[in-house]
Amino acid sequence: MSARRRLSVFLIVKNEADRIDDCLASICGWADQVVVLDSGSTDGTVEIARRRGATVYQTDWPGFSAQRNRALGLVDGEWVLSIDADERVTPALRDEIDAVLSEPELDATLIKMPWRTYFFGRPLRFGRYTAPQGKLFRREGARYSTRPVHEQLLLPERRVRTLTAPLDHHSWRSYAHAQEKHLQYAMLLAQHKHAQGERASLAYACLRFFTDFIQQYVLRLGLLDGWRGFLMAVILGQYAFHKYAALRTLSEDR
Structure with missing residues (x-):
């Protein structure tokens, strides 16, 4: 194995103080760069992110796609992981990402990972919210579509690989x-x-x-x-x- 390719992680957030700390704990100190793009939090989200060591930028809210493209412009890693404050990178997933990004002949441009979505205390095993998510990708030439929600990641070339370790997802508070x-x-x-x-x-x-x-x-x-x-x-x-x-x-x- 060669050295792991440089990995940046970004989050777009607003008022996520009740759950962003757990998210950042799973990536800060592991990723080479962590960027949090905040759009007007008033609940301590920014302070928590800075305390964890993330680089924080504050801006307005232009919509999901535009905000993700803004965040994408703030990172410099060869590979980028886009996650939300309600997600957690499990230790097993970190290890698997490290191994894949260290492969000398890595051919993929998009890496999907299983979504372990929790719903009222237990993970769903079936259905839409268990489908693998394309969260990790090569930054060069990447951008997000202009859809207002469920925006699509657009890549110059799309060669997909799917991991086995899960990304934990705690989407709903109630x-x-x-x-x-x-x-x-x-x-x-x-x-x-x-x-x-x-x-x-x-x-x-x-x-x-x-x-x-x-x-x-x-x-x-x-x-x-x-x-x-x-x-x-x-x-x-x-x-x-x-x-x-x-x-x-x-x-x-x-």
């Missing part, structure tokens, strides 16, 4: 937070679809509730996660309904 977060994303996507000229009906919104529920609960085996799997399937069905119901309202002539 049931209310899970609903608020999905509703926020649904509204942003509805606005984006409307701007792209898409239209929807309430009948289609209702249909999408059922199809997305079935996909999560049955086809993706969420039923094997017990009541947590059922609740997540309902939330994702609601997410789809809200997205297209909001698009229907935006389509109304005013």
Whole structure:
């Protein structure tokens, strides 16, 4: 093995004081560079990040894609890991990343890792929130798409490798937070679809509730996660309904 390639980590945050410390504890002292791009926190997030040794920048909020592109412009590593304050790099994942980034003939440009998403105290084993995430990538030529949410990472060449060790994900503080977060994303996507000229009906919104529920609960085996799997399937069905119901309202002539 040769020396590990230089690794930068960045986070875009606002008011994450209750969970950013655990995130930074999993990367500071391991990554060569840690950048936190804050957009107006008032709860001590910035102070925690600085205390952990991260380099902190403060700015406005232009949207998810633009903010990630800003953060990408602040790092200098050959490889970049983009994570959120609700994620934790496990020791096993650190070791696996170290090994891969030390390979002399590393051919991949995008490295995915399993997502171990916790939902009310236990990790989900099935469904959308267990799919491997492309969080680690070569910086040269990389940028994020202009979608308002669920932005896509664009690379000059896309050669994917998937690791085995998990990235821990603690996305929701409570049931209310899970609903608020999905509703926020649904509204942003509805606005984006409307701007792209898409239209929807309430009948289609209702249909999408059922199809997305079935996909999560049955086809993706969420039923094997017990009541947590059922609740997540309902939330994702609601997410789809809200997205297209909001698009229907935006389509109304005013």
